[in-house]
Structures are given as C-alpha cells and as structure tokens.
Amino acid sequence: MTTQTATANRSKQDSATEQKIQKIRDVFADAPQMAKTALENRVRDLASHMSESRSRMESAGRTGSRQGTVSELTLILPFAPDGARRLRALLQAQNGNFDDADKVGTVHDMRFVFLDDTKLLFATAYDGDWDAYIDDFATKIPDIMDIAFSAFEGWPGIHSPEVKDWIAKHQVTAEGWYVANPNLTVAETRRLGRVGKALDEFLDKVSE
C-alpha cells in the first residue's frame, strides 16, 4: 500500500515536471535553433529549479531583490541640465576613493555608468533592507548624497520627506539576481579577512 502511494506520488511529480518542461519549450518555440539546442541540454536542470519549494530570491523590502543578506538596487536617473558634467567632475575628483561608502559599511559594490550623458545607471549591492539602507546614506553621508544626486532632474534633497518616493520611482527591480556568498555581510567579510590574516600569522609563529 505504502509502495503504491509512493509510486503514485512519484508519477504525479513526474507529470508535473513534464508540464513545466513543456511550458519552457513553448516559450522558446520561436527562438533561434541555437537556443533550442541549448534548451534541450538544460531543460531537466531548469525543471528541477522550478520545482524547488522555495525561491532563493526574495524582496529587499520596498523595492529590489535580495539573496540571503545581499540586496540589489538599480536606478536609472535622468540628468538635470549640466548634471552629467558636474557628476563626472565630482567622480574624477574622487579619483577612485570611496571612503564615504566604507563609512556606510553595508555597501558591497557600487557602479556609476553614464548612458548617452542623458541618464545615469547607478547599481549597487548592499546588506539588508531598502529602508535602512537609504536611512544610512541620509544620516551618515548626507552632503555627498546632495552633491552627487543634485545632478539629476527633480532630486528633492536627501533631507526631504519625499526623497524615498523619488528613489523608489527611479528604481527598476532586477528579475534575476545572483550573489556568490549570500550569507556574508560586508562587516562579516571584513571580520573573516582579519581572522584569516591572524590565522596565517599564528601558523607562521608556530612553525618558526
């Protein structure tokens, strides 16, 4: 009896998987042949990802995606007149120095990409929740925020009650978001860096 139930469950799962595979094939029906070949090589893996009970991707709060502790924020911001020139001059003056981001302490990485000098793409990976992250910038580095972001059309100022709505309005949530070490915050990674160094020194000492 138990064996029968197990067999029945398995065949139910198999047919659910088959349906999922068929669904992916349907979506790729008009794709180039190269893609269809690649799909057939990958289809079993994809179907098994689809049947994982929990997606590894979650929401970062108000907007954005998150994997583990690491969230993504992507903004596309229209430059104000002369804004591109000002921001470029500012970034050049920084000369690759981002002590301010170090001060915030939750930023994994951050990029500024000029799109046709009419828009800026700002993309970052950070720890935790959207609201706390924006609050951090507002309390820890308000001046640099106003200097940098006044380059954009309609920036209300970091102290304005409207600043979060303005940011959320320009944010585009990633549909796919991957992080190599989703369990490590910036702080924990730095701590581990020190642990590794201390361990190396210790081992050197022991073997002296």
Place this chain on the structure above:
Amino acid sequence: VGTVHDMRFVFLDNDTKLLFATAYDGDWDAYIDDFATKIPNAMDLLFCNAEGWPGIRSPKVKDWIVEHQISADAWYVASPNLTVAETRRLERIGKALDEFLDKVSE
C-alpha cells in the same frame, strides 16, 4: 563559474532592452572564456534573447559583447582584495575556528 561575485538581470523600457551587470574576479578575456567553456548552454539560452547574439561558440562573440558593454565611470568594491574563492575559503576558516573555540570551551 566560480569568479562571479554578483550578477543582475534588469528588464528596461517595456521589455525592449536588458541591463546585465556583474562583478567578477580578474581579467575580461579570461572571464568570457570561463563562461564559454563552463556554461555554454546557459549562455546561449540567456543571450539568444538579445538581438544579433552570434552564439557563445562564435569567434565574433567577444566583439559582440564589447560592442554592448559600457564601462563604469566609477566603481567601488568593499573588499577589493578578496576573490570569490578566497571569500569562500575564509568562510570555511571562520566556521572551523568557531567550532574549535566551542570545543576548547566545552
């Protein structure tokens, strides 16, 4: 692939364009080669959805990627000396050390 720190896929302008942004270890050429040799099928599946994708095995694939890449004017990384592999090694060391200290204090 083992050298990718993070990676995002963002759909822009009513599904007319994709923004793909990633942080990775080391050199551009080696990174593209890694994707081509380690996950060619996944690459073709993802990128065939972009106009003009020559295929991951095409000799033109690097030119195609370069043509669509935009360099950042500014780029910040919290731990610039740590590769993905080194970070994972440190994570294991941290765990082992915690277990060791727990054992010692038992």
